[in-house]
Amino acid sequence: MIEAGILLLLCQLAGESLVRALDIPVPGPVLGAVFMLGFLTLRRGAPETLGRTSHDLLANFSLLFVPAGTGIILHAARLEAEAVALLTALIGSTALTIAVAALVFVGVDRLVGGKAGQESGA
C-alpha cells in the first residue's frame, strides 16, 4: 500500500510540477497518469500492490466528488433564481453530448472498419 501510494503521489507530483513549470493547460493529475502509463510500459505491468490500491480508489471514485458537490449550498440562491435555465442546459447538453459522442464514435469506427469493443458482450 505504501509503495502504491508513493508511486501515485510521485506521478501526480511530477505532473503538477511540469504543468506549472511549462504553464500548459493540462491538468496535473492527467499528466501524472501519462507518467504512470510510461512507468507501467517500461516495467511491463503494474506491481500487485499498485493494482489493488488503484482498483480500490477507482471503485469509490464517485465518493471523491461529494465534498465539492456539497458546495451547492453556497449557490442555492443563484441556482434557485436561474434554476430553469441552468438545469435545462445541464440535462439537455449532457444528453446531447453523450448521444453525439457515442454515435460519432460508432459511425467513424464503422468507416475505418473497426469492430472491436463488443467482445465482452452487451
Next chain:
Amino acid sequence: MNPQLDQLWVYLQANPLGWLTATLIAYWIGVRAQRAAGGRPYVNPVAIAVLLLVGLLAATGTPYQTYFEGAQFVHFLLGPATVALAIPLYENWPAVKRSLVPMIAALLAGTVTAVASAVGIAWALGASAESLVSIAPKSVTTPVAMGIAEKLGGIPSLTAVLVILTGITGAIIATPLLNALGLKDWRARGFAVGVAAHGLGTARAFQVNDLAGTFAGIGMALNALATAILVPVLWHW
C-alpha cells in the same frame, strides 16, 4: 443543553474528524440505497450523499468552509485517483490503440457539443453572463473546469457545483439513453460518458463494464485537455 454535550458538539462541529466521518457515512448510505434499488442508475449515491450533507449543514448552521476542512481529505484523493486511471488504461491498451481514429472524432464532436449546447440553451433561457461562463466547462473534471471558469471571469465554486450536477445527470441518464440509441459498443458507450460527464460518468461506466470504464477515463482526460484549449479560444472569438 448539558454543558458536556455542548462541548462535545463544539468539538465535533469544529474538528475535521466529524465532517470527514459524516461525508463517508452519507456516501455509504447512498451506496446502500442504490444497492437496495438493484443498482438502478437514478438512485445516485453522490446525489443522495450531497442532499444528506446539505441538510445536515443547514440544520446545524455549519458554514461550508468548516465542513470542507474535514471533507478536504476525501477531495484530495481526486488527484491520485486520476493518476490511477493509468492502470486500467495500460491493461486495455490494445483495444485503445485500435480505436484511435473513432476516439479523436468522438472527442472533437463531443467537446464542441458539450460547450456549445450548454451555453446555447442557458443563454436562450436567459441565464446571466456569469452563469454562462461558469456553465461552459461543465463537462470537464472539477479542478480543470474551475481553472477555466476562473480565467474567463466565471465563478469557480459555481462551476464546481455545475460540473458535479452534470456528472450526476450523466451517470443517471447514460444507460437508458445509450440503450435507447441501440448502441452496444462498450468503447463508444464509455468514451461518450467520460467526455460528457467526467469522473462521475467514469465511475458509473466502471460499475457497468471494465472496458467502458477504461474508455470513459480516456474520454474524461482528453475532454479536459480539449475543453481547456477550446473554451478560451471560442470565448475571445
